[in-house]
Amino acid sequence: MLQHPEIKYRPFPAIDLADRQWPSRTITRPPIWMSTDLRDGNQSLFEPMDAERKMRMFRMLCEIGFKEIEVAFPSASATDFNFVRGLIEGGHIPQDVTIEVLTQAREHLIRRTMASLQGAKRAIVHVYNPISESFRDIVFGMSKAEVVDMAVSAVKLIRQLAEAQPDTEWMLEYSPETFTAAELDFSLEICNAVTEAWGATPVRKVILNLPTTVELATPNVYADQIEWMHRHLARRDSVILSLHTHNDRGCAVAAAELALLAGADRVEGCLFGNGERTGNADIVTLAMNLYTQGIHPGLDFSDIDEVARTVEYCNQLAIHPRHPYAGDLVFTAFSGSHQDAIKKGFSAQQPDAVWQVPYLPVDPRDVGRNYDSVIRVNSQSGKGGVAYLLESEYGIVMPRRLQVEFSGVVQQHADSHGGEISAAGLWGLFSATYLDPVEPIRYIGHHLFGHGDLQGIRLNVAIHGVAHLLAGEGNGPIDAAVHALQGAGVNVRIRSYEERSVDAGGEASDARACAFMEVVNAQGNEGCYGVGIDANIVTASIRALVSGANRAGICPVGRDFETSTVALDGASAVA
Numbered sequence: 001m002l003q004h005p006e007i008k009y010r011p012f013p014a015i016d017l018a019d020r021q022w023p024s025r026t027i028t029r030p031p032i033w034m035s036t037d038l039r040d041g042n043q044s045l046f047e048p049m050d051a052e053r054k055m056r057m058f059r060m061l062c063e064i065g066f067k068e069i070e071v072a073f074p075s076a077s078a079t080d081f082n083f084v085r086g087l088i089e090g091g092h093i094p095q096d097v098t099i100e101v102l103t104q105a106r107e108h109l110i111r112r113t114m115a116s117l118q119g120a121k122r123a124i125v126h127v128y129n130p131i132s133e134s135f136r137d138i139v140f141g142m143s144k145a146e147v148v149d150m151a152v153s154a155v156k157l158i159r160q161l162a163e164a165q166p167d168t169e170w171m172l173e174y175s176p177e178t179f180t181a182a183e184l185d186f187s188l189e190i191c192n193a194v195t196e197a198w199g200a201t202p203v204r205k206v207i208l209n210l211p212t213t214v215e216l217a218t219p220n221v222y223a224d225q226i227e228w229m230h231r232h233l234a235r236r237d238s239v240i241l242s243l244h245t246h247n248d249r250g251c252a253v254a255a256a257e258l259a260l261l262a263g264a265d266r267v268e269g270c271l272f273g274n275g276e277r278t279g280n281a282d283i284v285t286l287a288m289n290l291y292t293q294g295i296h297p298g299l300d301f302s303d304i305d306e307v308a309r310t311v312e313y314c315n316q317l318a319i320h321p322r323h324p325y326a327g328d329l330v331f332t333a334f335s336g337s338h339q340d341a342i343k344k345g346f347s348a349q350q351p352d353a354v355w356q357v358p359y360l361p362v363d364p365r366d367v368g369r370n371y372d373s374v375i376r377v378n379s380q381s382g383k384g385g386v387a388y389l390l391e392s393e394y395g396i397v398m399p400r401r402l403q404v405e406f407s408g409v410v411q412q413h414a415d416s417h418g419g420e421i422s423a424a425g426l427w428g429l430f431s432a433t434y435l436d437p438v439e440p441i442r443y444i445g446h447h448l449f450g451h452g453d454l455q456g457i458r459l460n461v462a463i464h465g466v467a468h469l470l471a472g473e474g475n476g477p478i479d480a481a482v483h484a485l486q487g488a489g490v491n492v493r494i495r496s497y498e499e500r501s502v503d504a505g506g507e508a509s510d511a512r513a514c515a516f517m518e519v520v521n522a523q524g525n526e527g528c529y530g531v532g533i534d535a536n537i538v539t540a541s542i543r544a545l546v547s548g549a550n551r552a553g554i555c556p557v558g559r560d561f562e563t564s565t566v567a568l569d570g571a572s573a574v575a
Contacts, residue, residue, distance in 0.1 A: 012216050012221060014221065015221060015224035015225055015228060017227060020223075020262075022223050022224075022226075022261040027257065027260055027293070029295065030287070030295060030299075031243075031264065031265060031267045032067075032242075032265060032266040033067070033068070033266075033299060034267070034268045035061050035069045035268075035269070035283065036244075036268050036269065036270055037057055037061065037270045037274065038057055038058060038083075039071065039072060039102055040270060040274075040280060041270040041274040041275055041315065043073070044274055044275050044279070045315055047316060048079070054083050056310065056313070056314055058071065058092070060307065061271075062094050064299050066299070067096055067097055067098060068097075068098050068124065069100065070100040070101070070102060070268070071083065071084060071087060071100065071101060072102075073101070073102045074113045074116035075108075075110075075116075081112070085116060087099060088117070088120050098122040100123070100126055100173065101116060101123070101124075102126045103125065104129065105150050105151055105154035110154060111157075114161040114165075118165060118168075119168075121168065122169040122170075122171070123168055124170075124171045124173050124207065125173065126174075126207075126209070127158060127173070128209075129150050129154070130213075131147055131151075131177065131179070131187065131190055132179075132181040132182040133181075147190065148190050151174065151176075151193065151194055152194065152197045155174065155194050172198045172206050173206070173209055173242070174194045174206065174209065175209040175210075175244065176191060176210065177211065178213045178214070179210045180210075180211070180214070180215070180217070180222060180225060181213070181214065184225060188232050188233065191233060192233065192235075194206065195208070195233075195238060196234075200239065201235075202237045205240050208229075208233070208239050208241055208242065209266075209268065210225070210226060210241070211245070212248075212252070212255060213246060215246050215249040215251060216248075217249075219257075222245070222259055223255070223258035223259050223261060223262040224262070226259040227262035230263030230264070240266050242266035242268060243255075243259050243266065244269070245259070245281045246275065246277065246279070246280045247281070248277060248278050252269075252282065255281075256269070256281045256286060257289065267281060267283070268281070269281030269283040271283055271284050271307065272284055272308070272311055272326065274317065287299045288324070288325045288362060291362065291366070302367060304326045304369070306368070308326045325367060331364045338358075339388060341359055342357060342359050342360065343388040344358070345357030345358045345360070386403065386406060386407050386410050387407075389426050393423040393424075394427050395501075395502040396502065396514060397500050397514075399496070399498050399518075399529075401518065402516055405529055410429060413429055430531075434531035435531060435543075439464065439465075440463055440464050441461055441462070441546050441549055442463075443542060443546045444467065446460060446538075446539070448477055455477050455480045457471065457472050457477060457480040457484055459471070459472065459542070470488050472484025472485070477538045478497070478538075478542070478545065481542050481545055482494060485545070490554060491554055492520075492548070492552070493521070494517055495518040495520050496516075496517070496518040497516070498516045499513060499514065512534075514540060515532045515533075515540040515543070515544040516529060516530075517530045517532075517544035517547075519545065519552055520552065528551045530544040530546065530548025532547060
């Protein structure tokens, strides 16, 4: 049982920001993106990436469009140091990409870090030190003044070493680690001291990265903290205000979005939210959230499956099938009501119109997906999903009442067999129910002839395995066929009739016409559908009539037919 939380924990205090502006703002442009997959993401792995995986990840990040990539923690391991050297010496860094490296605010680590960057065209040196009260008192035993001096001394050393390598264009990034847990006025003091020590100007900006090192409060509190800093920072025009949100409360994406409203310029994060502990801001989700609001994020996720497979290979971690935008099942609906709404949305969506398909906030094709797996059928599915799959895969556009009828057949099958039913499985079930020869009546062929103002038909059928030649007249071929069957004691009536063309591949690719016939017995009850498919619409309609009569169970048994009969083998099918 959980302990008493009111004793063990305290709510995070609200920020005194009565005139906050961020709630009424709207994001209108993408932030500067910085991928930390190769550093924060790599540190979170059971087995850190080897050089081959790191290079594959780096190249993909460049292809996606990242212009700033944190590639390593060079002082932490020979692998990271050598990777940075390999990028520079091997000429692997595109002209428009700036690499970033991380270091703690310690002299020997800073010198090792700066050595790794020798010869780089451009580089961001990211230095950090914890500043919150718990770290000052418990971890370091330092006063506020000593913590400020640690940060300023580190920045001055980086500046000195950078000036000794004038061929590299240097940028400083400073993170007051544990920012969200620190006093705002102290965060402001140390950030202002850093920008002064670097000599920040509007053309020589400092990146001040304000992380939720551990997420402690709701996203609105973080937004308040960012807006407060945004308003009070000295040299604000010389600062790029950056975010690095972690996901301890599951709100990293939301916190980043609200903090952008609050004045931030830049976002750090990993693809699919990988990162230490519970992960950090998911840049795929953040970027695609902007995209669905009509803002191009400046990152290319048009082949989301390739990105996902590469990340899974490099991280050796699976992406959840319901992960936003990229999960294997994220565009898949099993629920009947969802499927029905999606099917109707697809039918109504115009090619150049604003995207408005229910339950799909983004067009799957925009991220390289097709519509094949949008709707899948299991025991939770309804008529909409069944109808969509048959239409999209086999060109069968069922009338609504047939959708209801056949969904019952599918439901019964799913309940008895369990699991998912594929499109091919649905087609097999549909064919067995409506199209395959079914006793007692089997269509063999027909011949039409004129008889005055009426249409005549000679209908070849097998009834209980014996061939019969039935004759009938009516005001059209279908009516004549009905009268032919009625004359033989098959008391069938047509309640509704629709015909449609079939335009799809698969097993139905050679069929051009599909007839749907709802039939009832002579008393007007026991209605059900029959379906016929053929290159000839009349033949398709007669097949649908016979299918419906069989399914309605209205063929008499043991009747002496008054029509002419011939042996089954001698009957000829005349179309």
